[in-house]
Amino acid sequence: MSCTPFALAGRAATVTRTVPVILGLGVAALITIVLCTLTGPAGFGIPSVGPGGADIVGGIRLPRVLAAFFVGGCLAVAGAAMQALFRNPMADPYILGTSSGGALGAALAIVFLGGLYVPAFAWLGAFIAMLIVWSIAGQKGAISVETLLLTGIAVSFFFSAVVSFLVAIAGQSVHQIIFWMMGGFWNASPGDALLAAVILVLAGAALFAVARDLNALSLGEETAVHLGIDTARVRWTVLGSSTLLVAGAVSIAGSVGFVGLVTPHIVRMLLGPDNRVVIPACVLAGGILLVVSDTLARAFFSDISVGIITAFIGAPFFVWLIYRRGQTA
Amino acid sequence: MTARDRIRDENLHAGYGEQEILRAITCSFVPGTFTGIIGPNGSGKTTLLRAFSRVVPSAGVLTLEGRDVRNYTPSELGMALGFVPQDEERPFSFTVMQVVLMSRYVRASRFASLSPGDYARCREALEETGTAHLADRSIRTLSGGEWQRVLIARALAQDTPVLLLDEPTSHLDLAHQAEVLSLLRRLAGAGRTVIGVFHDLNLAALYCDRLIMVCDGRIVTDGTPAQVLTAQRIRQVYGADVVTSCHPATGRVFLLPVHAAARPPGAARLNVTVVSGGGSGASLFHFLAGRSFVLSAGVLATTDTDYLAATALEIPCIPIPPFSQIPAAALEDLRGVLAGADRVVLSAHPVGPGNLPMLLALGGVDPSRLVVHLPGGRDFGSYDFVGGNAAAAYRGLVDAGARCTVTYGGVLAFLDGHAAGHGGRGP
Numbered sequence: 001m002s003c004t005p006f007a008l009a010g011r012a013a014t015v016t017r018t019v020p021v022i023l024g025l026g027v028a029a030l031i032t033i034v035l036c037t038l039t040g041p042a043g044f045g046i047p048s049v050g051p052g053g054a055d056i057v058g059g060i061r062l063p064r065v066l067a068a069f070f071v072g073g074c075l076a077v078a079g080a081a082m083q084a085l086f087r088n089p090m091a092d093p094y095i096l097g098t099s100s101g102g103a104l105g106a107a108l109a110i111v112f113l114g115g116l117y118v119p120a121f122a123w124l125g126a127f128i129a130m131l132i133v134w135s136i137a138g139q140k141g142a143i144s145v146e147t148l149l150l151t152g153i154a155v156s157f158f159f160s161a162v163v164s165f166l167v168a169i170a171g172q173s174v175h176q177i178i179f180w181m182m183g184g185f186w187n188a189s190p191g192d193a194l195l196a197a198v199i200l201v202l203a204g205a206a207l208f209a210v211a212r213d214l215n216a217l218s219l220g221e222e223t224a225v226h227l228g229i230d231t232a233r234v235r236w237t238v239l240g241s242s243t244l245l246v247a248g249a250v251s252i253a254g255s256v257g258f259v260g261l262v263t264p265h266i267v268r269m270l271l272g273p274d275n276r277v278v279i280p281a282c283v284l285a286g287g288i289l290l291v292v293s294d295t296l297a298r299a300f301f302s303d304i305s306v307g308i309i310t311a312f313i314g315a316p317f318f319v320w321l322i323y324r325r326g327q328t329a
Numbered sequence: 330m331t332a333r334d335r336i337r338d339e340n341l342h343a344g345y346g347e348q349e350i351l352r353a354i355t356c357s358f359v360p361g362t363f364t365g366i367i368g369p370n371g372s373g374k375t376t377l378l379r380a381f382s383r384v385v386p387s388a389g390v391l392t393l394e395g396r397d398v399r400n401y402t403p404s405e406l407g408m409a410l411g412f413v414p415q416d417e418e419r420p421f422s423f424t425v426m427q428v429v430l431m432s433r434y435v436r437a438s439r440f441a442s443l444s445p446g447d448y449a450r451c452r453e454a455l456e457e458t459g460t461a462h463l464a465d466r467s468i469r470t471l472s473g474g475e476w477q478r479v480l481i482a483r484a485l486a487q488d489t490p491v492l493l494l495d496e497p498t499s500h501l502d503l504a505h506q507a508e509v510l511s512l513l514r515r516l517a518g519a520g521r522t523v524i525g526v527f528h529d530l531n532l533a534a535l536y537c538d539r540l541i542m543v544c545d546g547r548i549v550t551d552g553t554p555a556q557v558l559t560a561q562r563i564r565q566v567y568g569a570d571v572v573t574s575c576h577p578a579t580g581r582v583f584l585l586p587v588h589a590a591a592r593p594p595g596a597a598r599l600n601v602t603v604v605s606g607g608g609s610g611a612s613l614f615h616f617l618a619g620r621s622f623v624l625s626a627g628v629l630a631t632t633d634t635d636y637l638a639a640t641a642l643e644i645p646c647i648p649i650p651p652f653s654q655i656p657a658a659a660l661e662d663l664r665g666v667l668a669g670a671d672r673v674v675l676s677a678h679p680v681g682p683g684n685l686p687m688l689l690a691l692g693g694v695d696p697s698r699l700v701v702h703l704p705g706g707r708d709f710g711s712y713d714f715v716g717g718n719a720a721a722a723y724r725g726l727v728d729a730g731a732r733c734t735v736t737y738g739g740v741l742a743f744l745d746g747h748a749a750g751h752g753g754r755g756p
Contacts, residue, residue, distance in 0.1 A: 087420045212439060216431045220418050222384045227487070228407015228435030273421035 018277050021270055025284040029069070032288045036295040037065045067188035067252060068294040068306070069287035070196030072259055074249040076286020077200070078242035079260025080267070080278050081207050084218040085238045086148055089321065092261035093246040096152035099257065100159040101129020102250030106180035107166045110173045119251040122180060126247035129155055134239060182305035183256035185294050192252045199248040203241035204283060210234045211275035218273070256307045258314020259290050265321065333359050335491060335522045336381060336393055343380040343387035350376040351387070352546040358524060360490065363517035365527045365537035367557075369567050373546040374526040375415075378493045381524070382412050393491070407435035411484035413494040416476070422467035425479050429455060432487040454486035455479075457512055459505070473500035481509060485516075492516065494525040498532065510536040534558055534582050542566060555582045560641075570619070572641030587615060587642070598623050601744060602666055603644075604691065605629075605676035606684055611638035613676050613702065616737050618642045622744065625666055628659050628687050655686050663687060667694050672744050675701045675726070679712050680719035688722045696730035700743040706735045 037057060075093060082091040093099055105125020109118045133155050137148035167177050179186070207214075213234045217224040224231045249256070263286040264278060271277045293309040301309070337357040344350040350373045358364060366374045380387040383398055383406060391398045393409055401409065411432075432454075433447040455461040458478040463471065471479065477500045484492060494513070498506040506529075514536055517523045527533035533540060534554035542549040542557050544566045550557045563571045563584065570587040601617065603610050604627035611634050617624055626646035629636040630653075639646045647662045649655060655663075667673055673694050680688050691699065701723070703709075709723040727733050732743055 084421075087418055089420060209439065212434055215423070215427070216434060218421055219423075219428070219431075220414075222379075222382075222412075222414065223417055225384050225403065226382055226407070226410070226412035226414075226484075227431050228404045230403040268421065272427075273423050274427060 018271060022277070022281055022284070025281055025288070029284045029288050032291050033065055033069060036291050037061050039295050039299050063190040063193050064185045064188040064294070064298075065291055066190075066193035067196055068185050068291045070193060070200050071185075071249045071253045071256070072263075072286040072288070072290025073200050073204070073283040074196060074245040074286075075256065075260040076263035076267075076282040076289070077204050077207060077279055078245040078249075079286075080264035080275065080282045081214065081238045081242050082260075083264055084214040084273075084275055084278075085235065087218055087220065088149065089265065090149065090261070090318075092258070093242070093249075094255065094257040094260060095149065095156070097129045097133050097155035097159065098126045098243070098246045099250055099255030100156045100163070101132075102126035102247065103177075103180045103255050104129075104159040104163050104166075106250075106254070107163045107170075107177045110176045110180075111166050111170050115173065115176060118176075118180070122254070123247045123251040125159075126250045127243055129159060130239070130243045130246070179305070180250075180254040181307075183254035183307035183310075184297070184303075184305045185253055186303065188252070196248060196252055199244055200283065203245045204279065206237055206241045208276070208279050210237045211279050214238070214275040215273070218275075254305075254307065256290065256310055258310045258318070259286055259293075262310075262314050262317050263289055265317075334392075334395075335360050336524075337390065338381075338392070339390035341377075341380060341387055341389040341391055343376055343385050345385070350385075350546050351380060353389075354543075354546070354548055356541060356548060356551060358491075358522050360522050361517055361520050362538045363514055363523045363525070363536060364539045364541060365525055365533035365554075366541050366543060367527055367530055367533055368543035368549070372543045374543050375495050376546075377543065378412075378495055378524065378526055381491075382406070382410055382493055404435050407487070407489075409489055410491045410493065411487040411489040413477075413480050413484045413492070413497050415495045415499055416473070417480060419468050419476070422469045424464070425455070425460065425466050425468055425471070426451065426464045428468055428479060429483045429486055432483045432485075435487070450488070451482075451486045454482040457485060458482040459508060474502060474505060477501060478505065478509065481512075490520075491522045492524070494523070496526050496528060499528070506532060530558060530563075530584050531576075534584070535576065535579060558582045558584060560584075572638075574637070574641065585641075587618065599744060600625070600669060600671045601674060602627065602670040602672075603674045603676060604687065605635050606633060606678040606680075606687075608634035609678035609704075610635040610676040613674070613737065613740070614638045614642055614644055617741075617744075618644070620741075625670070627666070628655050628663050628684070652683075654683055660686055660690060663690055664693065667691070670694075671698065673699045674740055674744070675699060675731075677701060677703045677707070677709070677712055677723070679714055680722075681714040685715055685719060685722070688719060691726060692722070696726065699726060699731040700740055701727060701731055701733045702737075702740050703733055703735055 040061060079092050082093070082096070083089050102122040102125045105121035105123070106118050109116060109121035133148065133151050137151045163177065163181060167174055170177055213224065213229045216227045216229050217231060217234055221231055263282055267278050267281045267285050271281055290306070293313070294306045297304050297306045297309050334357040339355045341354040342349060342351055354377060366377060368374050376385055379385040380391065393401065429451040430443060430447065433443050433451065437443050437447065452461065455464055458481050460475060460478045460482055463475060463479065468476065468479065477497065481497055498509055501509060510532060513523050513525065517538070537554060539552065540554050540557040541551045542562070549566055550562060558573060560571050560573050563569055571584045572587055574583045574585060576583040599622050601622040602625045603613055603617070605613065606629065610626065614624065614626070615638065624644045626635065626639045626644050628647045628649055629639065630651040631648050632651040636646065636648060647659050647666070649659050667690065673691065675691060709720040712723065713719040734740055734743065
C-alpha cells in the first residue's frame with residue numbers, strides 16, 4: 001500500500017462521516033424547533049382558542065423553545081470543552097458546582113432583594129462558584145482532575161446547604177427559589193433567547209478556535225506542551241468561555257443538570273472525540289435535547305421543571321457511564 | 330562546549346516545588362548522537378529530560394540551538410523538540426491516525442485542514458514503528474506496547490531536530506525493542522539528537538553512542554558505554570554486583586548481575602581452591618563468590634568459560650594458553666596454591682591428556698581437605714578421555730577418603746566444616 005491513497009482515504013473517511021451527521025443534526029434541530037413550537041398542552045398545531053392562538057405560538061412558545069435551544073447548546077458546548085480540558089468524561093457544569101452557585105445567587109436575590117436582579121445574581125453566583133472551584137483545585141499550577149471533581153462536589157454541597165437554609169427562612173418566595181434550583185423556561189422571553197444566542201456564538205467561537213489544541217490537551221497537559229501548544233492560553237479560553245456559557249445558561253433557566261454531561265458523550269459516540277467536530281455538533285445536539293425535554297415537561301407533565309426531565313434521563317446515563325468505565329478499566 | 334552543541338546546559342538545577350531533584354547538571358549534546366541517560370530509580374533521569382522540554386522549571390543555563398529554552402514560544406518548542414513519554418492517558422477514543430496527526434498541528438494553521446503531505450508523513454512514521462496496520466484503531470483498544478510505538482511514531486512525525494524519549498522500550502517485547510532502538514540509531518545517524526532514558530543497561534550499551542550516568546541529581550560519569558559501565562561503578566551507584574563482559578556479537582560492553590550473599594564481616598576466612606575445567610566451575614565460582622571464603626582457581630586455559638568467570642569475579646587462577654599441555658611452571662604454581670589451601674574443591678570435569686597432570690597433582694592433597702563435586706552423580710568414566718587413567722585418578726581420590734557430593738549444598742556443608750565423619754562413597 002503506498003502512502004498517498006491511504007492518506008487521502010483517511011482524510012476522506014473523516015469528512016464523509018462528519019459532514020452528513022452535522023448536516024443531519026442541523027436539519028433535525030430545525031424540525032425539532034418547528035415541531036416543539038407547534039406542540040402544547042392543547043395538542044399539536046396552532047391553538048384555535050380565539051384570536052390569541054397565533055400570539056401564544058409566536059409570543060410565548062417560540063421564545064421559550066429558542067431559549068431552551070440556545071441554553072441547551074451553551075451547556076453542551078461548555079460540558080464538551082470541560083471534559084476535554086480536564087481529561088475526564090465525567091466533568092460537567094452541574095457536577096463542578098457552577099449550577100449550585102447560580103441557584104445560590106438567585107436565592108439570595110429572591111430572599112434579600114425581594115426578587116430584584118435575580119438573573120444577574122444567578123450569573124454572579126455561578127461565576128463565583130467556578131472561580132472558587134478552580135482556584136482551590138488549581139492551586140499547584142496544573143489542575144488535578146480528581147481534586148477538581150472533589151472540590152466541585154464539596155462546593156456544590158455547601159451551596160446547596162445554604163440554599164436549603166434560605167428555603168427554610170424564605171416564607172412565600174419558596175417557589176421562586178425552587179425554580180432556580182430545578183431549572184425551567186416558564187418565564188423565557190425573547191430577550192433571554194437572544195442573550196443565550198449571543199453568548200453561545202461568542203463563547204462557542206472562542207472554543208472552536210482552540211478545538212484542535214483541546215484534542216492534544218485531552219491526552220495530557222505535558223503532551224500538549226510537547227506538541228507545541230500554548231496550554232495556558234487554551235486553559236484560560238476554556239475556563240473563561242465555559243464560565244460565560246454556564247453562568248449565562250443558569251441566569252436564564254436556573255440549574256438544569258446533565259445536558260452538559262450527556263450531550264458530549266452522545267456526540268462523541270456518533271462522531272468520535274475530535275473537538276473540531278464535537279463542539280459544533282454539541283451546539284445542535286444540546287439544543288435538541290433541551291428543547292425536547294422542555295416540550296415533554298410542558299406538554300405532557302403539566303409543565304413541571306425541565307431539570308426533573310433531564311435528571312430522569314441524565315442520572316441513569318451517568319450511572320451507566322460509571323459502570324462501563326469500571327468494566328473497561 | 331562547541332558551537333555545534335544542540336542542547337547545552339550548565340549548572341542546571343530543577344525540581345518539583347521545594348524538592349530539588351537535579352543539582353548542578355552540566356552536559357551538552359551535539360547533532361547526530363544517540364545518548365542514553367541511566368541511573369538508579371529516583372536519580373533524576375526523567376526530570377532531566379523534562380527539564381530539557383521545559384515541563385519542569387529549571388534554573389541555570391539551558392540552551393537549545395544556542396538560545397535559552399525558556400525564551401522559546403510554545404510552538405517554536407514544538408518544532409524543535411519531540412518527546413516520547415513512558416505512557417500517556419487515553420481518556421477518549423481517538424484513532425491512532427488522529428493522535429499521530431496531532432504532531433502536525435504545530436506546523437499547520439489553526440483553521441486550515443492538514444495537507445496530504447502531513448498525512449503522508451504520519452503514515453510513514455506509523456510504518457517506521459510497525460504500527461501502520463493500527464491506523465484506524467481506537468487508541469483505547471491498543472496494548473501497552475502498541476501504544477508506546479504509536480507515541481514514538483507521533484514524535485517522529487513531529488520532525489524535530491531533538492528527540493527525547495523516556496524509557497521508550499519499557500513496554501516492548503524483545504523484537505520490538507531491537508526494532509525501535511535500531512530506528513533511533515538510524516535517526517541519530519541522519520543528524521538528529523536523540524536522548525533516551527533507559528533502565529536496561531545492556532540495551533543502552535548496545536545502541537547508544539554515549540551514556541550519562543546520573544545519581545542523586547548529579548552526573549556520575551559521561552562517556553562511551555565501555556567507559557561508563559564498569560563493575561566498580563555499578564556497585565557504587567546501583568549497589569549491585571555485576572560482572573562486565575563482551576557482547577559476543579557486537580563486542581560492546583555487557584553486564585551480568587551476580588548473586589551476592591551477605592558477607593559476614595570479620596569472620597575467619599577460609600582459603601578455598603576450586604579445581605575445574607571446561608566450564609564445570611563457573612557456576613560454582615558464582616555460588617561461592619560473596620561468601621566468606623578467599624577463593625582461588627586452578628590451572629585454566631584462557632578460552633575456558635571458567636577462566637572468564639574467574640576473571641570477572643576477580644578470583645585468581647593460573648592461566649595457560651589454550652590447546653596446550655600444562656607447562657611445568659604452571660603445575661609448580663598449582664602445587665603451591667593447593668598447599669596453601671585450607672580446603673580444595675574438585676569440580677568434576679572432562680580430562681584429556683592435556684589436563685591430566687592437574688588431576689594427578691591433587692593426589693598430593695590431604696584427602697580430608699578435599700571434596701569432589703560430581704553433578705548428577707555421573708560415573709567418573711564419563712569424564713575420562715584418556716582411556717581409564719582419569720577415571721582411576723578420580724576414584725583413587727575418593728578411595729583415599731575425599732568426600733564426594735552431588736550438590737552445591739554438600740560442597741558448602743563441607744567447606745563450613747559441617748561434614749560429619751569421613752567422605753561418602755563414590756560411584
